[in-house]
Amino acid sequence: MAQREVERFERIVLPHLDDAYTLARYLLRDEHDAQDVVQDAVLRALRYFDGYRDGDARAWLLAIVRNCCLTWQRRHRGDRFVVPFADDVAEHITDSRETDTLAIERSERAMLERAIASLPTEFREVIVLREIEELSYKEISDVVGVPMGTVMSRLARARKRLASALGLDVQEAS
Amino acid sequence: MSCADCRDAMNAYVDDELMPDERRDVQAHLASCADCRREHDVLAATSRTLKEGLVRHRAPDVLKARIRSALAQPTAFDQSVPPPKRSWLRLAAAGVMIAAASSALTFGAIRRPPAQRTATADVLTSHIRSLMPGHLLDIASTDQHNVKPWFNGRLDLSPSVPRLDSIGFPLLGGRVDYVSGRSVAAVVYGRRQHIINVFSWPSSDAAPLAPSVSTQKGYHIVHWRNEGMEMWAVSDLNAGELEQFVARFEASETPTGAR
Numbered sequence: 147m148a149q150r151e152v153e154r155f156e157r158i159v160l161p162h163l164d165d166a167y168t169l170a171r172y173l174l175r176d177e178h179d180a181q182d183v184v185q186d187a188v189l190r191a192l193r194y195f196d197g198y199r200d201g202d203a204r205a206w207l208l209a210i211v212r213n214c215c216l217t218w219q220r221r222h223r224g225d226r227f228v229v230p231f232a233d234d235v236a237e238h239i240t241d242s243r244e245t246d247t248l249a250i251e252r253s254e255r256a257m258l259e260r261a262i263a264s265l266p267t268e269f270r271e272v273i274v275l276r277e278i279e280e281l282s283y284k285e286i287s288d289v290v291g292v293p294m295g296t297v298m299s300r301l302a303r304a305r306k307r308l309a310s311a312l313g314l315d316v317q318e319a320s
Numbered sequence: 321m322s323c324a325d326c327r328d329a330m331n332a333y334v335d336d337e338l339m340p341d342e343r344r345d346v347q348a349h350l351a352s353c354a355d356c357r358r359e360h361d362v363l364a365a366t367s368r369t370l371k372e373g374l375v376r377h378r379a380p381d382v383l384k385a386r387i388r389s390a391l392a393q394p395t396a397f398d399q400s401v402p403p404p405k406r407s408w409l410r411l412a413a414a415g416v417m418i419a420a421a422s423s424a425l426t427f428g429a430i431r432r433p434p435a436q437r438t439a440t441a442d443v444l445t446s447h448i449r450s451l452m453p454g455h456l457l458d459i460a461s462t463d464q465h466n467v468k469p470w471f472n473g474r475l476d477l478s479p480s481v482p483r484l485d486s487i488g489f490p491l492l493g494g495r496v497d498y499v500s501g502r503s504v505a506a507v508v509y510g511r512r513q514h515i516i517n518v519f520s521w522p523s524s525d526a527a528p529l530a531p532s533v534s535t536q537k538g539y540h541i542v543h544w545r546n547e548g549m550e551m552w553a554v555s556d557l558n559a560g561e562l563e564q565f566v567a568r569f570e571a572s573e574t575p576t577g578a579r
Contacts, residue, residue, distance in 0.1 A: 163383070167377050171377045181380065184379070188387050273370065277371050277374060278370075278371075278376060282337065301331050305366050305370075309362055309363070312366070
């Protein structure tokens with residue numbers, strides 16, 4: 147086995163595991179599905195690693211994760227819709243003296259997550275790639291496989307929907 | 321620039337994706353058009369809210385462990401690497417590289433005595449295996465008074481099970497595991513999304529040993545010896561917090577030793 151290649155892969159690709167998992171969480175809206183798909187995507191990435199030449203490893207991995215997510219969705223279409231939920235051991239042990247500010251922050255965050263979750267996939271992915279992963283338009287265009295003009299118009303429409311879902315588009319009095 | 325052109329370019333403007341001259345045109349238009357300015361402010365606020373509010377998830381330990389163990393499989397790479405390249409790589413590798421690469425678990429072979437090398441490999445393997453679904457806990461309880469007696473009759477030792485939840489290391493439970501050819505106690509703690517396995521078994525060496533940290537495959541492993549017990553803590557938690565954990569663990573309770 148080419149142990150050295152695996153080690154190179156681990157060094158170059160594995161640091162982006164959090165980003166890969168974040169994208170999968172948003173695309174699939176389920177933590178267990180996201181884990182399965184990211185594992186599959188990483189093993190796929192290892193098999194395609196020969197084809198990877200010094201580019202941006204993160205965008206390269208995200209493209210594979212994105213394709214694996216879409217394939218997974220097509221295969222499991224309509225199976226279920228799971229609302230994201232705090233489910234980690236550590237998250238149960240929150241401070242019981244949670245302040246009102248924290249509670250408000252938490253509910254705002256929940257509203258935001260709901261707004262994102264209700265976007266169609268093609269809008270959700272550009273939002274996640276831009277606002278969380280902070281990819282350039284060119285990189286998003288490569289990951290999603292659409293022209294930059296399409297990236298731009300999807301971003302514009304997605305943000306418009308989110309602005310109205312979050313009540314940010316109300317005209318201010320001033 | 322017309323309002324329509326300005327609105328078309330506005331997302332690219334907010335994302336700083338415009339050419340300098342386009343950027344100047346948009347800026348000039350915004351300075352003179354209140355409607356477009358309002359539109360811009362909504363867009364900028366939306367983008368800011370998303371950037372600040374959206375969760376950046378952390379890949380769970382379980383996922384990392386699954387990926388690492390899949391990558392360690394000899395078949396993980398087979399489909400993309402033709403045999404000639406493999407032999408070339410073998411030739412190119414220096415002697416130490418071959419020794420290190422022949423098994424992922426020979427890390428530290430150069431400076432560790434064989435027994436300890438095996439134990440390090442064993443506790444790491446056991447830690448990774450424990451992260452697979454359904455392998456972590458034989459007894460799940462956050463109460464030391466449930467976990468500690470549970471080991472009675474299952475092992476010839478009574479492991480330390482201090483309460484450390486007040487400093488952010490909640491007890492999750494325990495299990496009996498098999499390390500270095502014997503049954504050992506594994507007591508499990510959590511830290512945020514990290515899992516800490518504390519292994520203990522009676523030592524043949526009575527001399528105490530101060531905790532020392534080693535790192536292997538992204539996991540930190542702390543080994544120490546106290547009152548005739550071999551003690552190991554394994555986690556992908558950062559080394560500093562793991563050492564802090566070990567210090568508090570030691571301070572809270574000393575092992576009662578073999579019975």
